[in-house]
Amino acid sequence: MIPYNQRRLLEGAVTVVTLAVAAFFLLYLGARDTARNIVGQTASLEIVARKEAELGLDRPIAVQFADWAGSALTGDFGRSWFTGEPVADAVVGRLPVTLSLTIGAVVLSAIVAIVIGALAAGRRGAADRSVQILSVVGASIPGFLLALILVVIFALNLGWFPATGYVRPEASVLGWLATITLPVIALSVGAIAAVAQQVRGSMIDALRLDYVRTLRARGLPDRRVVYRHVLRNAAGPALSMLGLQFVIIFGGAVVVEQVFSLPGLGQSAISATSRGDVPLIMGVILVTAVIVVLVNLAVDLAQAWLNPKVRLS
Numbered sequence: 001m002i003p004y005n006q007r008r009l010l011e012g013a014v015t016v017v018t019l020a021v022a023a024f025f026l027l028y029l030g031a032r033d034t035a036r037n038i039v040g041q042t043a044s045l046e047i048v049a050r051k052e053a054e055l056g057l058d059r060p061i062a063v064q065f066a067d068w069a070g071s072a073l074t075g076d077f078g079r080s081w082f083t084g085e086p087v088a089d090a091v092v093g094r095l096p097v098t099l100s101l102t103i104g105a106v107v108l109s110a111i112v113a114i115v116i117g118a119l120a121a122g123r124r125g126a127a128d129r130s131v132q133i134l135s136v137v138g139a140s141i142p143g144f145l146l147a148l149i150l151v152v153i154f155a156l157n158l159g160w161f162p163a164t165g166y167v168r169p170e171a172s173v174l175g176w177l178a179t180i181t182l183p184v185i186a187l188s189v190g191a192i193a194a195v196a197q198q199v200r201g202s203m204i205d206a207l208r209l210d211y212v213r214t215l216r217a218r219g220l221p222d223r224r225v226v227y228r229h230v231l232r233n234a235a236g237p238a239l240s241m242l243g244l245q246f247v248i249i250f251g252g253a254v255v256v257e258q259v260f261s262l263p264g265l266g267q268s269a270i271s272a273t274s275r276g277d278v279p280l281i282m283g284v285i286l287v288t289a290v291i292v293v294l295v296n297l298a299v300d301l302a303q304a305w306l307n308p309k310v311r312l313s
């Protein structure tokens with residue numbers, strides 16, 4: 001396991017570095033218009049040049065990258081060009097909101113998808129057809145549209161949940177749950193559909209294996225065979241799909257946060273992109289890349305633990 005872990009860590013680090021280099025050069029090569037946006041469209045060329053010198057945009061791009069990378073290695077990602085707020089503080093302050101939505105949606109998706117996927121595979125018939133229909137419908141509804149529907153029904157009409165805003169868990173756990181419930185549901189429906197289909201297909205394949213017939217021939221109850229033996233055998237593909245859905249949900253949180261006015265990374269990323277706030281964009285990209293790499297690494301290690309053949313491959 002140790003060589004496998006080291007190899008996956010190295011691959012993840014290379015991915016993050018490659019993405020950081022590509023993003024930096026692409027963003028900074030087009031950042032000169034940002035100086036004009038900051039000082040105003042009517043500012044003279046001399047004022048624009050001074051702002052470019054203040055931001056360091058008058059230096060060679062390689063020198064800019066070397067300075068940024070050296071500071072980033074110490075945790076200093078610079079300051080926002082528009083607000084002056086340290087990028088690290090801006091990202092760290094908003095990251096818990098996005099992670100709470102993402103982790104909540106992934107946990108909800110895993111629980112619901114495993115239950116209905118196992119139900120469809122174990123009983124087949126009407127239950128199987130119903131799950132497949134619901135999965136197709138769930139996968140077809142865009143997250144932002146579902147978010148709007150949930151707001152109209154459960155926030156505006158019924159008043160069960162707040163339509164907008166965010167309450168931090170340290171202030172009120174119940175208030176925090178109330179503010180993330182609808183966003184979590186909006187983010188999890190598509191993931192439930194995808195993971196449930198994966199669980200169903202993997203379990204149906206596992207049910208055809210010889211060891212399952214042997215267990216049933218020994219008189220073990222079907223429920224025990226399905227939920228204790230078959231479901232564990234189908235955990236690998238379902239785990240891979242769940243890891244992929246984590247990345248999709250994390251990206252989908254950008255739009256859902258806008259719908260519910262949540263102060264997460266999505267709102268910060270959209271604002272920074274529209275203004276051309278390159279240091280803040282770089283901070284969001286780098287943190288997102290690290291999270292995605294760590295999630296993929298955790299999934300790979302879990303797969304290797306479940307199936308030794310993965311380590312050998």
